[in-house]
Every structure is written in C-alpha cells, then in structure tokens.
Amino acid sequence: MKKILIILLIFLLLIAGGALAAFCLVKNMASPVSAEDDGTKVRIEIPSGMSVNGAASLLAENQLIRNEKIFYYAARYPQLKGFLYGKEAGQSAFVLRSGIYYVSPAMNIAEIQELLSSGQQEYIKVSLPEGLTISKIAAELEENRICNAADFIKVCKSPDFAAKNNISGESAEGFLFPDTYFLTAGMEAQTVAQLMVDNFFAKIKEIPALAQMNSADLFQTVTLASIVEREYRVEDEAPLIASVFKNRLRRNIGLYSCATVEYILTEIEGRPHPDRILIEDTKIDNPYNTYKWAGLPPGPISNPGLVALRASADTPKTNYYFFQVVDPAAGRHVFTTNFEEHIESHSLYTKKSGK
Structure with a gap:
C-alpha cells in the first residue's frame, strides 16, 4: 500500500511538473521580445479587413511577438490574457481595428492587443494655401502619399460629384477649401475631395451673405x-x-x-x-x-x-x-x-x- 502511494505521489508530481513546465513555456512565448524598452518602435499598418491571424503574422515578421498562436488564442480567449498577465488584462475582448501603429518590442501581447484595438491613426499634416487649383492640390496630396493625383483630379472634375454637392458648375474647382488637413496615407480620392468640399460649406457659414445664397x-x-x-x-x-x-x-x-x-x-x-x-x-x-x-x-x-x-x-x-x-x-x-x-x-x- 505504501509503495502504491509513493508511485501515485511521484505520478502527481510528474503531472504538476509537466504543467509547470508547460506554463513556463507559454509564459515565455507570451513575454515581450525585448526585456528592456530602449525607445525603439516599429511602424505597423493594419489595413481594413485584416484577420487576427494576419496581424499575428505581421507582428511576428517584424519580431514584435514570439509566437503567433499564443497571440491568436490570447485574442480569442481573454481568460488566457488574464491568466498570463493578470485579471485586468483579461477583462476586455480583442477587436482588431485598422490603422497605423507604432509597436515597441518591449510590449507584451496584452499591451499590443490593447494598442491594436484603439484604431489609432498616423496622421499626415497637409497645408493647402489659398489660390491653388485642383491639379496643384492633387500634386500636393500625391507627394504626401495621401492619394493618387489623377484619381483626385478625376473626382473633382466630375459633374456628378459637383451635382452631388449642389455646385452649379461642372467641377469642384473653387469649392475645395484651403486649410491644414490631417489625413492618412492611402485614402480614397473621393473621401479627401468630399472632406474639402464639406469644409468649404462649413467655413462659409462665417460669412452670412454667402451662407444665404x-x-x-x-x-x-x-x-x-x-x-x-x-x-x-x-x-x-x-x-x-x-x-x-x-x-x-x-x-x-x-x-x-x-x-x-x-x-x-x-x-x-x-x-x-x-x-x-x-x-x-x-x-x-x-x-x-x-x-x-x-x-x-x-x-x-x-x-x-x-x-x-x-x-x-x-x-x-x-x-x-x-x-x-x-x-x-x-x-x-x-x-x-x-x-x-x-x-x-x-x-x-x-x-x-x-x-
């Protein structure tokens, strides 16, 4: 009987040891790639429609996480994040949002997932002075990687776009308000043009004589x-x-x-x-x-x-x-x-x- 108990105890110890070893292995794979934060950050672009697996692969390629599967399961099961990083880390579900992020190799998976849920964008400041034409605005936008110049010109010179915005002319020339805009790379040309036209109609409210015409x-x-x-x-x-x-x-x-x-x-x-x-x-x-x-x-x-x-x-x-x-x-x-x-x-x- 005593011999059986000893064997059973050894078996339980082996199971516990295996579980501890497994936990240590998972904990290591879920730990930050870099033990110290030296200020290094990597620019990561998450396009609209990217899957969690795609994001995991992108992060692994940029050496920002140690294991793609751990990232995926931590995203799918918040309890795993709570188990690895503490109760607070497991309280919210992960929702991957498109955007441009700067990720540090010193961040753990929970911190990276919190960042990628924020929808944070890298804005590009574009200042358009008064007196530019559609073509010159288009060149500025293309130079700043906002959108293709030809696409922007096509939208702005479209009679349909003018009509949609209640502009009596054949194009949006004159109705693209000169201002400082904070835009993002790779925007749709129509989105940018609409933003500028909307800004025009908002700004002319400052001039009652215009707003009433x-x-x-x-x-x-x-x-x-x-x-x-x-x-x-x-x-x-x-x-x-x-x-x-x-x-x-x-x-x-x-x-x-x-x-x-x-x-x-x-x-x-x-x-x-x-x-x-x-x-x-x-x-x-x-x-x-x-x-x-x-x-x-x-x-x-x-x-x-x-x-x-x-x-x-x-x-x-x-x-x-x-x-x-x-x-x-x-x-x-x-x-x-x-x-x-x-x-x-x-x-x-x-x-x-x-x-």
Missing part, C-alpha cells in the same frame, strides 16, 4: 472670389479689387485679369507658369480670357480662402474701375477711377503660384 449665386461669387484670390497680395486690398471687378461687371467691361490668362496657360494649355503675361497671351481665344470676353469666366480659376470670399460677398462700393501694381515686392496696388490715370503706369504683372 442659392447655388447659382454662390457659384458666381466663388468664381469672382477665385480671381480676387489670385490678384490680391495684401489683405486690406482684397475688397477694393473685388469692387473694381464688380464695377466692371455692372458696366459689361472686361475684367482684364492676368490671373485668368495665367489659368489658361497653365491649367488649360499645360504650359509652365509665366514670369510675365504677354500682350499676345491676352488675345488667346478662350472663354476664360477676361481680356477678350466681358463678364465672369465659366467657373472658378482657383480655390479661394475666407479673405477673398468675404471680399466678394461683402464688397464695398467704390468708384474704382482699374488697379495697377505699384510695388511688386510688397504686392501693393494703386486704384484709379478712369483709364487715363491707369495708363500712366500701365504694366502687366503676374503672381507666382503661391499667390
């Missing part, structure tokens, strides 16, 4: 603002420039805007930005040529900011019909009421694409 009047005002945006350099002159254009429109006089000619050269004909508008350029037969045709062009020539939009919506009444650059470096103009005064210092200038 119907879509046709708003389109005309944005078209005017897009020209003002490309003509003014000093903020306090924007309303005066708008007044000149409105006075000329009322009398059916051509706007004579170099900015519209520049738009034809660079955006329609695809030429490099000119240092100077030539007389022969002002004779180009194109509806955007405000030297050749009276009235507003068919649509906006840039995407204006609040200064130009406000100047075009709340325009002061003046007797000015002309303005002329007098200080190209400072961007200052002289405003005159008749052609004789204007012709005395007449010269054609154009602004570089920043403004």
Whole structure:
C-alpha cells in the first residue's frame, strides 16, 4: 500500500511538473521580445479587413511577438490574457481595428492587443494655401502619399460629384477649401475631395451673405472670389479689387485679369507658369480670357480662402474701375477711377503660384 502511494505521489508530481513546465513555456512565448524598452518602435499598418491571424503574422515578421498562436488564442480567449498577465488584462475582448501603429518590442501581447484595438491613426499634416487649383492640390496630396493625383483630379472634375454637392458648375474647382488637413496615407480620392468640399460649406457659414445664397449665386461669387484670390497680395486690398471687378461687371467691361490668362496657360494649355503675361497671351481665344470676353469666366480659376470670399460677398462700393501694381515686392496696388490715370503706369504683372 505504501509503495502504491509513493508511485501515485511521484505520478502527481510528474503531472504538476509537466504543467509547470508547460506554463513556463507559454509564459515565455507570451513575454515581450525585448526585456528592456530602449525607445525603439516599429511602424505597423493594419489595413481594413485584416484577420487576427494576419496581424499575428505581421507582428511576428517584424519580431514584435514570439509566437503567433499564443497571440491568436490570447485574442480569442481573454481568460488566457488574464491568466498570463493578470485579471485586468483579461477583462476586455480583442477587436482588431485598422490603422497605423507604432509597436515597441518591449510590449507584451496584452499591451499590443490593447494598442491594436484603439484604431489609432498616423496622421499626415497637409497645408493647402489659398489660390491653388485642383491639379496643384492633387500634386500636393500625391507627394504626401495621401492619394493618387489623377484619381483626385478625376473626382473633382466630375459633374456628378459637383451635382452631388449642389455646385452649379461642372467641377469642384473653387469649392475645395484651403486649410491644414490631417489625413492618412492611402485614402480614397473621393473621401479627401468630399472632406474639402464639406469644409468649404462649413467655413462659409462665417460669412452670412454667402451662407444665404442659392447655388447659382454662390457659384458666381466663388468664381469672382477665385480671381480676387489670385490678384490680391495684401489683405486690406482684397475688397477694393473685388469692387473694381464688380464695377466692371455692372458696366459689361472686361475684367482684364492676368490671373485668368495665367489659368489658361497653365491649367488649360499645360504650359509652365509665366514670369510675365504677354500682350499676345491676352488675345488667346478662350472663354476664360477676361481680356477678350466681358463678364465672369465659366467657373472658378482657383480655390479661394475666407479673405477673398468675404471680399466678394461683402464688397464695398467704390468708384474704382482699374488697379495697377505699384510695388511688386510688397504686392501693393494703386486704384484709379478712369483709364487715363491707369495708363500712366500701365504694366502687366503676374503672381507666382503661391499667390
């Protein structure tokens, strides 16, 4: 009997030893890859639709976990995390969310899974100044890895996209609000364009005269603002420039805007930005040529900011019909009421694409 008890005790000890060894093995496989946190972090991108197994493989490939199966079972059974890392670790289920994460090799599986459940994103700051065109915005987005330039241009120049957003024109030109955006790599072009258009309509609420306009009047005002945006350099002159254009429109006089000619050269004909508008350029037969045709062009020539939009919506009444650059470096103009005064210092200038 005594011999049987000894054998039974040895058997139980072997079982306990095996269980302890198994526990130690699992505990080791679930431990952080690095014992010390030296600040190293690895960028991990979890795309939409990735499985837990896929995430485990990605983490293992980047040497951030020791064992893919342990990661999977810890994700499926929170109790296992509680057993390995303490009661708190096993209280919540793991939900893998797409995003871009920075994972430390010193993190254990529970900490990694908590991070991957957060949906944290790596945002890319993109600052779009006033006065850019669709094509220039597209180039900025592609350079910052946000979306493909051609895709963005296609969306923004789609009449269907314009109609969807109650824009009276054939494209979203003029309605992509210049601002600082925090975006993510690989976004859908339509998502980015919609974000900018939504921002436009949110921002014009700051200008009651604009917010109350119907879509046709708003389109005309944005078209005017897009020209003002490309003509003014000093903020306090924007309303005066708008007044000149409105006075000329009322009398059916051509706007004579170099900015519209520049738009034809660079955006329609695809030429490099000119240092100077030539007389022969002002004779180009194109509806955007405000030297050749009276009235507003068919649509906006840039995407204006609040200064130009406000100047075009709340325009002061003046007797000015002309303005002329007098200080190209400072961007200052002289405003005159008749052609004789204007012709005395007449010269054609154009602004570089920043403004």
